[in-house]
Amino acid sequence: MSKSDKAAEIRRLMLAEGDAVEQNTKGFNAGRYDSVSELENYEELKDRAREIKEDAIARLPELIDQLRDAVEENGGTLYVADDAADANRYVRDVVADNDGDRVVKSKSMTTEELEVNDALERDGVDVVETDLGEWVIQLADEAPSHLIAPAIHRSREDIAELFNETFDPDEPLETAAELTQFARERLGEQIRDADVGMTGANFITADTGTMALVTSEGNARKSAVVPDTHVAVAGVEKVVPSVEDLQPFVELIARSGTGQDITSYVSLLTPPVESPTVDFDDDETPLSERGSDREFHLVLVDNGRMAMREDDQLRETLYCIRCSACSNSCANFQQVGGHAFGGETYSGGIGTGWEAGIEGLDVAGEFNDLCTGCSRCVNACPVKIDIPWINTVVRDRVNRGTDEEFDWLVEGLTPDAEPGGVPLQKRFFGNFSTVAKLGSATAPVSNWLADAAPSRWAMDRLLGIDKRRELPTFQRETLRSWFERRETAIDDPTREVVLYPDVYTNHVQVERGKAAVRTLEALGVRVHVPEVASSGRAPLSQGMIATAESHAHDVYGALAEHVDAGRDVVVVEPSDLAMFEREYEKFLPERSFERLRDNSYEVMEYVYGLLQNGGDSERLRRAPADDPGVAYHSHCQQRTLGLEGHTVAVLEDLDYDVVTSDVECCGMAGSFGYKSDYYELSVEVGEDLAGQFTTDETRDRTVVASGTSCLEQLDSLLSRPTTHPIELVAP
Amino acid sequence: MVTETVATFEDSLGQLDVEWTHTTSDGFEATVASLIEEPAVGVSLPFDGASLPDAVTVDPTAAALESARTSVTPASFGVAEYGSVVLASTPGGAEPVSLYPELHVPVVRADDVVPGMPEAFDRFGSEIREHRSSSIIATGPSATADMGDLVFGAHGPKEVHVVILDE
Ligand code: SF4
Numbered sequence: 098m099s100k101s102d103k104a105a106e107i108r109r110l111m112l113a114e115g116d117a118v119e120q121n122t123k124g125f126n127a128g129r130y131d132s133v134s135e136l137e138n139y140e141e142l143k144d145r146a147r148e149i150k151e152d153a154i155a156r157l158p159e160l161i162d163q164l165r166d167a168v169e170e171n172g173g174t175l176y177v178a179d180d181a182a183d184a185n186r187y188v189r190d191v192v193a194d195n196d197g198d199r200v201v202k203s204k205s206m207t208t209e210e211l212e213v214n215d216a217l218e219r220d221g222v223d224v225v226e227t228d229l230g231e232w233v234i235q236l237a238d239e240a241p242s243h244l245i246a247p248a249i250h251r252s253r254e255d256i257a258e259l260f261n262e263t264f265d266p267d268e269p270l271e272t273a274a275e276l277t278q279f280a281r282e283r284l285g286e287q288i289r290d291a292d293v294g295m296t297g298a299n300f301i302t303a304d305t306g307t308m309a310l311v312t313s314e315g316n317a318r319k320s321a322v323v324p325d326t327h328v329a330v331a332g333v334e335k336v337v338p339s340v341e342d343l344q345p346f347v348e349l350i351a352r353s354g355t356g357q358d359i360t361s362y363v364s365l366l367t368p369p370v371e372s373p374t375v376d377f378d379d380d381e382t383p384l385s386e387r388g389s390d391r392e393f394h395l396v397l398v399d400n401g402r403m404a405m406r407e408d409d410q411l412r413e414t415l416y417c418i419r420c421s422a423c424s425n426s427c428a429n430f431q432q433v434g435g436h437a438f439g440g441e442t443y444s445g446g447i448g449t450g451w452e453a454g455i456e457g458l459d460v461a462g463e464f465n466d467l468c469t470g471c472s473r474c475v476n477a478c479p480v481k482i483d484i485p486w487i488n489t490v491v492r493d494r495v496n497r498g499t500d501e502e503f504d505w506l507v508e509g510l511t512p513d514a515e516p517g518g519v520p521l522q523k524r525f526f527g528n529f530s531t532v533a534k535l536g537s538a539t540a541p542v543s544n545w546l547a548d549a550a551p552s553r554w555a556m557d558r559l560l561g562i563d564k565r566r567e568l569p570t571f572q573r574e575t576l577r578s579w580f581e582r583r584e585t586a587i588d589d590p591t592r593e594v595v596l597y598p599d600v601y602t603n604h605v606q607v608e609r610g611k612a613a614v615r616t617l618e619a620l621g622v623r624v625h626v627p628e629v630a631s632s633g634r635a636p637l638s639q640g641m642i643a644t645a646e647s648h649a650h651d652v653y654g655a656l657a658e659h660v661d662a663g664r665d666v667v668v669v670e671p672s673d674l675a676m677f678e679r680e681y682e683k684f685l686p687e688r689s690f691e692r693l694r695d696n697s698y699e700v701m702e703y704v705y706g707l708l709q710n711g712g713d714s715e716r717l718r719r720a721p722a723d724d725p726g727v728a729y730h731s732h733c734q735q736r737t738l739g740l741e742g743h744t745v746a747v748l749e750d751l752d753y754d755v756v757t758s759d760v761e762c763c764g765m766a767g768s769f770g771y772k773s774d775y776y777e778l779s780v781e782v783g784e785d786l787a788g789q790f791t792t793d794e795t796r797d798r799t800v801v802a803s804g805t806s807c808l809e810q811l812d813s814l815l816s817r818p819t820t821h822p823i824e825l826v827a828p
Numbered sequence: 829m830v831t832e833t834v835a836t837f838e839d840s841l842g843q844l845d846v847e848w849t850h851t852t853s854d855g856f857e858a859t860v861a862s863l864i865e866e867p868a869v870g871v872s873l874p875f876d877g878a879s880l881p882d883a884v885t886v887d888p889t890a891a892a893l894e895s896a897r898t899s900v901t902p903a904s905f906g907v908a909e910y911g912s913v914v915l916a917s918t919p920g921g922a923e924p925v926s927l928y929p930e931l932h933v934p935v936v937r938a939d940d941v942v943p944g945m946p947e948a949f950d951r952f953g954s955e956i957r958e959h960r961s962s963s964i965i966a967t968g969p970s971a972t973a974d975m976g977d978l979v980f981g982a983h984g985p986k987e988v989h990v991v992i993l994d995e
Binding site: 170171227228229230233246248251252253254256272273274276277278280281284285302304305306307313314315316318319322323339340341343344347348355358359360361362363364365366367368370371372373375376377378379380381382383384385387388389 | 887888889890891892893894910912917918919920921922923924925927945946948949950952953956957960961962963964965966967968969970971972973974975976977978979981982983984985
């Protein structure tokens, strides 16, 4: 898809489906926060779930053998299908052997992946989806827009229109209750004389051949029990060792997905099940005398998964239990849904990993850029998958596979470690530290030139930088040069710190750096601002992993001696701190990573620590008596690190009245909001935040945010100034 | 005496908007009779001294099941933390019987309510390994939000009323 087509497609989907998706995903997401907060042992359960999956995937071939024995002992058949065609062939054979005219299905993403419905329909078999949401998209001939709520993009009115047009009922259907009743009756008839029932499986235990099906409607129960042939289709990764291993997943899956504590039904079926088959025309035989001469087939699908298992970076994807938390907690997904933020079958943050492994990089590459790396999904994932990292890896691989014709344009500006092929736009943003250095050295001329119309036109054309965005203004005097020129004399300091001169604080938002220095010194801390490389956040977010890694080594080299000298590392920009605390684990030896992580602090976190340990808050700037209060937006990655509370506590300690936003992300996310393809989406996400800061309660408050991106976004969407919290409290 | 576990069970049922009634084997028949709407079907109960009222057709035909409005089936146990009842699949058809009618009345012995999922899965582990059985952990009525709003009674019961059998 060309660039402008992509922007147009996103715009179309935001308009057509955005409202329904937004309302539903936000509801699920809020439900998740509530529901998991009631679990005392939430973190333990996640650890346990993760352990089980790691172990199961490591031992998968052995577990499949064990499962085969169990299924056969139970009287069923296990078939492992290499790919979609193989799986479909097997299913078609089973249906044909049973003279099946109709197959009723309960919801299964794996069968969507296989397109088994199409395969069966080509044989003349009537395939009926019995999950209400699945049925809606079957009638509408659409792809699912969400992992667990496939018709999430459709409003009640939409569905009513669809039903009324398709079935022309005597009385037009209108309410959700009417629509549900209509579907129940209609589908009940289809189930009644179905020949084969097809279900998915959320988990399958190797020890007993028991499958767990997590559902709410009851259609999976009917599909598995009413017809006398049951075919279950699931990815190979669904196998876990034993029945007891199901427990953490049963407690986590619904809470993480829709925010219910548990769904109405968790079926633990060990097929062929003992329940009698049901023939509703039979008014003579009591159920207990009907017997249960059932056939059961379990089809385990490989279709790329065994190769993912061998892939050190994509393997984690196989731990995914498809709960949808990563979609619901994603600010971009909330606006566009899975039709934009998704591939052939799978959607949302983890969709990239699935599609890369199953369909290939080209499909994954189509929507991978919608992950901004905000990391809000990371703590939400019940199996603790580093979803942003998977997106980064896929982006890196996509980059390496493409050719780009304008490489010469950014030569010199892009001293990266990447081979040719990285798209120009990505190289530009990925090497932003070099751009910034040049920008400061030649400011203000660089700013005038960059803002001139011909430059903006060229940037839009060649770099895909949207003309509607204001560009950062480079400061001629960087934080480091200011710092070196001034006299500092902290005798007998309480602590010594390195203030990390991140690119933005050093070149653009220099005032907040100065404020950090003044604050720290006021609290008796001796500050150093040495030359340190940029963290690698910028190249990482463009998928330039090799470049990011070389930054990590440089940064560690520059900071290690300071850490050894007992100095703490204080960071203003949360996205850079997150590099030190999260991503460097992938780049540095374990001990180096831990040393830097354990000694690094977000600036307000550090101030909080100083005040807790006897620092004199009288030396900082208190809220004046007539202060209008503060509307504070913490940075997405800062919140993932659990560091929002420190800023709030410091501000409250200094008598500021604080209201916080509760959106997941500001929508700017580094370079994302600058890109022409995503400008409008970025603004749509940002409007949520701006909306929260323009209510009656917040309208007059000082707008405060911790991240550069958030400040840029708020600046462009609000008509009042914004500031970093450190500037508010600095003397 | 209502134990702490049973109190938690009731609490969870309350949060699900599911009603419950306590009874003993003496009062059981009358209690069930007062809860059902006819026609009612059921499967026989494995609880000493607790038998179903005549109004409940035990071991119905499929046709009788289809036209029934209420079903009464035993629960193997309850899970207090979630307000769940565990419904075992049996050759007698407990699974379809508990699923089709509008109102489902599961009967659980108070002594059979376990505190949480860890205890429940300990039971499932040994039980399923030994008997290769199937069960449903059922929590509240059948529900869907796929039609734009939460609706009960999607494919299964609209309403659940739990009978807790004491002593
Ligand atoms: S990656 Fe994690 S959060 Fe996302 S769907 Fe899978 S299990 Fe859920």
